[in-house]
C-alpha cells in the first residue's frame with residue numbers, strides 16, 4: 001500500500017521528480033520528464049507497479065529525515081539495533097541523461113541493508129528485460145532503457161520482475177547506487193561519479209537560494225516552498241507544472257483524481273508572482289518566454305494549460321490497470337480541462353505580465369503584441385459563461401471571479417498605456433473595464449446577504465472571491481468586500497480550513513460526483529483576507545495552523561482532509577506552496593496585491 005501523502009519526500013532534477021517514502025521506497029518516478037510514463041508507479045497501486053526500496057533489512061520507517069540545508073538532497077536515517085545507517089537520495093540537475101543517485105552511508109555499527117528494485121515501464125504496465133554485466137544492470141523495453149550501477153552484488157528474479165540485493169554497511173563506508181535512463185536505442189550512458197554529483201547538486205541548490213531576497217518571517221518555510229516551486233519548473237522551457245503527480249485523490253477512495261503534470265497558465269502566473277516577489281527574476285523571464293511560445297497563434301485558441309514544451313494536445317485517458325492510490329479510481333493521465341473556457345486565465349496572464357513590468361522586467365515587443373491580442377479576445381468574449389478557475393465540469397456560468405479577472409486584465413492594459421507609454425486604445429479598454437465593474441457589482445452581489453456570490457444569481461459562495469481586492473477590484477475597506485470575507489469564512493470553513501465552494505449549493509455546480517477536502521491555497525487567501533481586514537492576529541494563527549499541516553519536510557499537497565487529518569490531492573502542489581510564500585510575505589509587511597489603478 002502506498003504511504004500517506006505527507007510521508008513522501010520530493011526529489012527532482014528540473015526535468016522530472018521522484019517521490020520517496022519514509023520507508024526508503026521510491027514509489028513515483030516519471031522519466032525522462034514530469035509528464036512521461038512512470039517507471040515507478042507504486043504510488044497508484046503497490047510495489048507490483050514498480051518501486052525502488054533501499055533501507056535496512058529489518059524494514060520500517062526512517063527514524064529521522066531532512067533535506068540537507070536548503071537543497072533537494074534528502075537524508076534519511078535509520079537507528080537500528082545494529083547501528084545507524086543513512087541513505088542520501090538526490091537527482092543531479094540535468095545536464096545529459098537523468099540520474100537518480102542513492103548513497104548508503106554507515107554512520108555507526110554494522111547494519112544490513114536491503115534493496116528491492118522493480119522497474120515497470122509505462123505506469124506499471126511493462127516488465128523490462130533485465131541483464132547484468134559486472135557492476136552494471138540494464139533494463140530495456142520498448143523506447144526505454146534504465147541502467148543501474150552499484151558495486152553491490154544483485155540478484156535478478158524472473159527475468160527482471162525484481163532485482164534484490166543485501167549487503168552490510170559499516171561506520172564510515174559509503175555504498176553508491178546510480179540509476180540512469182536513456183532512450184533504448186542510445187549507447188550505454190557514461191558513468192557518473194556519485195560523490196562529485198552530490199557536491200554539485202548541493203552547490204546548485206545552495207547557489208539558487210542565495211539569490212532569494214526574502215527577508216521576512218518564517219524564512220525556512222518560505223525557502224523550502226521556493227525550492228519546491230523551482231523543482232516544479234521544467235528547466236528547458238521555463239514551464240511550471242502544477243504538481244509532480246497524477247491522480248492523488250481529493251477525497252479518500254473518491255473519483256476526483258486529476259493529472260497535474262502540466263503547465264496551467266493560472267498556476268504558473270501565481271508561481272511567478274511568488275518567485276518575482278522574492279527576487280527570482282530569471283525564472284520569471286524564462287516563463288515569459290515559455291508563455292510567448294506556448295500561446296503563439298490565434299488568441300482564440302489560447303488554452304488554459306499546456307504540456308511542458310507548449311504541446312496543446314493532452315487528451316485525458318484512464319489507466320485501467322492501476323487501482324489508484326488506496327483504491328481511488330480512476331487514474332487519469334492527460335487533462336480534459338485543457339479544452340475548457342476559463343475566462344480568468346486571460347486576466348491572470350495580463351496581470352502577471354503587468355507585475356513583471358512593474359518589477360522592472362523590460363517589456364518586449366512580442367510580449368506586448370501578445371497582450372494586445374489577448375485583450376482583443378477578451379473584448380469580444382468577456383460576457384460569455386465559462387468554466388471558472390475551478391474548472392467545473394457542470395454547465396458554464398457567469399462566474400464572478402472570472403469577470404473580476406477580465407476587469408483586471410483590462411485594468412492592467414490601461415495602466416500599461418497610461419503609465420508605461422505602450423501603444424493601445426486605453427479609453428476603449430477603460431470604458432469596458434468600468435462596464436464590467438458595474439455589471440459584477442450589480443449582478444454578482446447579493447445585497448440581502450451582503451456578499452458577492454459564486455456566479456450571477458447563485459446561492460453559493462466561492463473562496464476565489466477573496467482574490468477580488470488582491471487584484472484591486474475593490475479595496476479591502478469596502479463594506480461589500482468585508483461582507484464577502486465574512487460570508488465566505490462563515491459558509492466555506494471546515495474545521496478552520498476553507499473549501500473552494502460547496503459543490504451542492506446550487507445543485508451540482510461542478511458536475512462531479514463525490515466531495516473534496518479543504519483547499520490549501522484558498523485557506524492561505526483567507527489568512528491574507530483576515531490580515532487585510534485588520535484581523536492580523538487571527539491571520540497569523542491561521543497561517544501557523546497551515547504551517548502545521550506541512551509534512552516534516554515542509555511540503556504541502558493540494559488539499560487537506562479535515563476528517564482524516566491528512567493531506568489530500570496531488571503533491572507537492574505549486575498553488576499551495578505559492579500560498580505559503582505570499583502569505584508569509586504579506587504577514588512580514590510586503591505588499592502582495594497586483595492592483596494597478
Ligand SMILES: OC[C@H]1O[C@H](O[C@H]2O[C@H](CO)[C@@H](O)[C@H](O)[C@H]2O)[C@H](O)[C@@H](O)[C@@H]1O
Pocket residue numbers: 242256258259260264266267335336337389390391392393575
Ligand atoms: O476540481 C475539478 C478540477 O480539478 C483540477 O483543477 C484544479 O487544479 C488545477 C491545477 O492546480 C487548478 O488550476 C484549478 O484551479 C483547480 O480547480 C483538474 O485539473 C481539473 O481537470 C478538474 O476539472
